[in-house]
Each structure stands twice: as structure tokens, then as C-alpha cells.
Amino acid sequence: MTEQIFNVAGMTCDHCVSAVTSELGKLPGVSDVKVDLVRGTATVTSVTPLDRSDVAIAIDEAGYALAP
Amino acid sequence: MTEQIFNVAGMTCDHCVSAVTSELGKLPGVSDVKVDLVRGTATVTSVTPLDRSDVAIAIDEAGYALAP
Numbered sequence: 001m002t003e004q005i006f007n008v009a010g011m012t013c014d015h016c017v018s019a020v021t022s023e024l025g026k027l028p029g030v031s032d033v034k035v036d037l038v039r040g041t042a043t044v045t046s047v048t049p050l051d052r053s054d055v056a057i058a059i060d061e062a063g064y065a066l067a068p
Numbered sequence: 069m070t071e072q073i074f075n076v077a078g079m080t081c082d083h084c085v086s087a088v089t090s091e092l093g094k095l096p097g098v099s100d101v102k103v104d105l106v107r108g109t110a111t112v113t114s115v116t117p118l119d120r121s122d123v124a125i126a127i128d129e130a131g132y133a134l135a136p
Contacts, residue, residue: 012080013080014131015081015083015084
């Protein structure tokens with residue numbers, strides 16, 4: 001299992017957290033997603049490390065942006 | 069038909085707009101709801117004027133607050 005932390009820009013409320021959590025949870029091999037609204041981070045647990053570009057696409061689908 | 073404008077506190081994103089629009093749209097006699105995120109207002113069109121307390125309950129249900 002791998003845990004990776006990503007910065008997510010633009011989240012402002014619990015609905016945003018739900019949207020990001022849902023999209024990241026759809027990525028193959030992901031077993032857990034924890035989004036911290038205050039810090040603007042998403043901690044993703046997966047079987048193998050995720051490709052950053054796949055994560056960027058998922059966050060974009062949710063309506064937000066992967067930040068550096 | 070009556071149009072009333074209410075101030076809504078706490079909306080930060082389009083999901084918030086959807087939640088408030090949905091709850092206000094359930095009130096009896098309401099035919100249209102327009103929420104302005106930037107201004108923090110909800111403009112409600114209804115057959116007869118809405119009771120402010122009913123509006124407050126609906127906005128609270130959505131997770132926000134009717135402001136003065």
C-alpha cells in the first residue's frame with residue numbers, strides 16, 4: 001500500500017471535499033481518500049503509487065485543480 | 069406571482085448554490101429560484117409571498133443561513 005499527499009486548489013466547502021473524494025476514489029487501486037479542506041490536501045491510499053497525471057485528471061473532473 | 073430576494077450567508081461554491089436552489093425550490097408555490105453566489109442572494113418567485121421563517125428553515129436545511 002502507498003500513501004500519497006496531493007495539494008488541491010479551489011476547495012471551499014464540504015461539497016467540494018465530497019466531489020474530490022468521490023473522483024479520486026474512482027481511480028484504479030485506490031482504497032482510501034482523506035481530504036483536508038483547511039489544508040487543501042488529499043491523502044490517497046492505493047495498492048501501487050498513482051500517476052500524478054491521473055490524479056490531476058481526477059481532480060479536474062471534480063472541478064478543482066492539482067496544485068504543486 | 070411574487071419575487072422576493074433573500075440574503076444567504078455561507079455559500080462559497082457552485083455546490084452551495086445547487087443545495088440552496090434545491091431546498092428553496094421545494095417550498096410550496098415556488099416556481100423559480102435564482103441564486104447569486106457573488107452577491108450571496110437568492111431570488112425566489114412564488115405564487116404567493118413566502119413566509120420568512122419557512123425560507124429560513126429551507127436555507128438551514130441546505131446547510132446555510134438566512135441573513136438579515
